Amino acid sequence: MAAALKCSLKRIMIRQSSTFSTRYLTRSLHSTTQRFTSQATKFDEAKDRLSKLSEDPGNDVKLKIYALFKQATVGQNSTKKPGMMDFVGKAKWDAWNSLGSMSQEDAQLQYIELINSLVSADEGSAPSAAPGEYKTLIVTKEEGLCKIQLNRPAKKNAITVEMYNEWAAALIEADKDPKVVVTAVTGSGDYYCSGNDLNNFMGIDPKDMAKMADQSAILLQNFIEAFINFSKPLICVVNGPAVGVAVTTMGLFDLVYSTDRATFNTPFSSLGQSPEGCSSYTFPKILGPMKASEMLLFNKKISAQEACTLGLVTEVFPDQSFEEEVWKRVKAYSALPKGSLRYSKMLIRETEKDTLLAVNKAECNRLVERWQSDECVKAIMSFFAPK
Known part of the structure; x- marks a missing residue:
């Protein structure tokens, strides 16, 4: 009796197991079929979507x-x-x-x-950016040209923390935008850029100096990296005097066009600071070691024509015809094949990219020390003292 019951239970368990396996297999096959059907549908939809690309x-x-x-x-x-x-x-x-x-x-x-x-x-993809989308810049895009215009004319386009962030963001956006072929940077008003807004250094509690220095170094390093990593042609249109980081970054542009009334000044030692923008590397290569030392160590201000003779500026234009001549030329560049321009720039610039990134980091590390030094603090306080 016990043996018969045991045998009966075994047959029931086998039937249940077989039924479970069949149900599981059926569900699995159904799920797999649905998955493949769904993927095949998405594949067909993707083929249809491909034809809708406008670019x-x-x-x-x-x-x-x-x-x-x-x-x-x-x-x-x-x-x-x-x-x-x-x-x-x-x-x-x-x-x-x-x-x-x-x-x-x-x-x-x-x-x-x-x-x-x-x-x-x-x-x-963003349409042409309207004034107001950035607080410190005017960014416009038209027929392959992205124009980034520094827009603090009342302050000679001095760079605030906000402008650093926006300028870097505008470069990254232009580099990613498939419609942008060439990007040009210029200033509003009578200055290209007067460098750092020294108000960035004011109102800081002495106990927060180290934190401020570290944060500022990160900000500057990220800003300069946006230039180093920019993969498309980048043109600097110098519409007036340029100071500090506005000058040092020119070594990272592919072309620099200047009005004849522009001047170029890097007064780092007079402010107790040190070079940035990879200029400690690019300026000796462009200007030669001695001329680079005149600018970076001894604060020499040079004219547009001298900057052109030394190789920092590509070409100088008469101020009265500057805007018309330069933008006509830059717009013509933006009609060139973008792939050819990009790959050609890569061949020219890529071999030095790692070096530039390392130089940028070293310069920012040194500035962390400089910004906390007595020399820098005294120089900035002297700048704001009543004349």
Whole structure:
């Protein structure tokens, strides 16, 4: 009796186990089928969305799209490599072949993500920025040209903490914007920029000096990195006198155009400070060690024509025709092929990028010490003392 009951229970357990396995397998298959159906639908939607892009994403991205599509629909590349003279066919073959044994499912997923990111960027790309979107800048975009204009004319465009942040943000935004080909920086009013607003140093409790110095160094380092990392042509349009960091960063631009009434001054030692903007590296290379020392150590102010002769300025224009001549030329540059400009700049600049980043960090570290020194504090207090 006990044996028969045990046998009966065993048969029931086997049937239940079999029923559970069948149900589990059915649910699993259903879930997998739904997942593949959903992914296939998203893949088809991504193909449709691709045709809605208003901007050409560039050859590199188009090759990646092609490769992922072929991998997703055909699988691993097993075709014969095109001949050397078939440049387009060879580029497409190489792009597809680079995916190796990636599964078709993974290729579909990457294709969907890439197309969605491109369409989102295209739909969300900012139109020409209207005055007021930045508090200290006027940023406009037109036909491939992004114009960043420092906008504190009553203060000679002196740089506040807010302007540092906005200027860096505007550079990063322009670099990421696929519609921007060339970016130019200029000033409002009669000055390009008078350097740091020394009010940044006022009203600080002595016990907070170390914290202020550390925070200011981070701010400056991030600001200069925005120039170093900028991958597109960057042009400085010097509409008037330039002082301090407004001058030192010129070594990080690709072109510097100046009005003939501009002057260039880096009065670091007179303020108890030290060079920044990578000028301790770029100025000796551009001007020569002795001329660089005259400016960076001994506060020599130079004219636009002298700056041009030394190589800091690309070309000087008469003040009366400056705006018309320069912007006509800059706008013409923005009509050039953006891929060619970008890759050419990379070849020219990329080899020194790590060096510039290291120099920037070293300069900012030294300034942390300088800003807390008695020399700097006394120099700034003397600047604000009644004349």
